[in-house]
Amino acid sequence: MKNNESQNRCDMIRDLLPLYQDNVCSEGSRVFVEDHLKSCPDCRSELARLKNTCFEDRLTDETKEVLGNHAKMEKRRTATVGMITAGVLMIPLIICLICNLVSGDGLDWFYIVLTSLMVFASITVLPMLVPRKKILWTLCGFTASLLLLLFTINVYTHGTWFYLTAVSVILGLSVAGLPFAARQIPLPAGLRNQKSLLVMIWDTLWLFALIAACGFYTNGTDYWSVAVPITLVCTAAAWLIFICLRYIRVHPLIRAGMIAVFTGCFTAGINFFIYWILGESVQTYLLAQDWIYNLIIGMVIAGAGLILIALGIWRSLKSHSSSSTSSKANPS
């Protein structure tokens, strides 16, 4: 028969036993428990019961099997659909192969059919076959197959426009698709927090590549002196907004206000700038009807932006002072 005190001690030991068994208790507790166990058979049997993991092991085995079957079933299902789609695509492919072989000498338009079916497969079969990073694989596959299609058409129609369409395809798909796929791109540790910066740099480079490609393709005389400054100014505006959004750590209202001010000034002034670049006199622009609308809209947006900045400054001052008064009230 245990008296109250030793019963209390056993209760304490029993509370400590899980920590002791998992080896996460303090050194003092460990010594205390081991000391007690030497003389208490009840607690020893309790420890033995704790060590007996046969039910958990059975459940863990069952879990592995059930989840394994589930995963196998999922993989089988998507792989089956992928294979069926691929199989269905082979039918028009083989028909075109035969027709092309029979009609002409050598294969030409067959390759166009082949590459177009590859484009289709890149957005249907490919996502079903890759296990992870589906968005990234689909985007890259779609871009690559589309470029291949354009290249093939260019070759077999004896065109010279491939590089131009290639650059615009890359730019378009990057702008539309990278925000979704960027998270899945493998990056070195230092760059993982700068994904948006990398996407902006990538998009900007390809935009300039497109401007350059257009210049080389059209071979215009005044092209470069007009295209480069306008692109630079517009890109600078986009970068201003991006840096403001991503890197400047102030109240969101202030940020929204700053972006509105940039946008307003841009709206009001960009046409003046473009007319100046194009070499038109200011008179011609002022005679055009639309300058006043741009100016008004731009000023309204910029004005709203200033109001937002003022609101943001007021709000952040208020929360700053209230947090400092509350920290005075609860010194910790």
Added chain:
Amino acid sequence: MSLDFERLYRAYYMQVYSYVMTIVKDAAQAEEVTQDTFVRAMQSRSAYRGEASEITWLCAIAKNAAFSILKRASRTEELKDVPDENQFEDRLADEVSTLMIHMILHDMPEPYKEVFQLRVFGELSFAKIGRIFEKTESWARVTYHRARLKIQERMEDYEK
């Protein structure tokens, strides 16, 4: 982040499986019903308004699916294939015991039931389990071990 989500999904899947086992009492059918439940849940997830916890909602779907399978089986009087003798005995012993564990789990009081399931099915760390219940890691560890001891107690009661 994504690893935690995967573990929670696994925990949910096995919790539903455990519940279904208590109804259909057969591993193969339980797997089929659980698979079916999650397909149905994905299809009708817009109808879930969050009135009950996700696990309650999933178990409601599972209950429907389980009873319709039992109805179908009793109507057509399907006979399971009889495997060879030795395999049958081992399988039966294992099946019966895990079935017993699932039935004991089903009747366990909270939070022991949930903590045990999250730990064994989902392999979540005690820290994570503690956070889910807004308690400490030690609380999770102690609760888990108390749950284990309860299961052992009830198993011993059954075997008597």
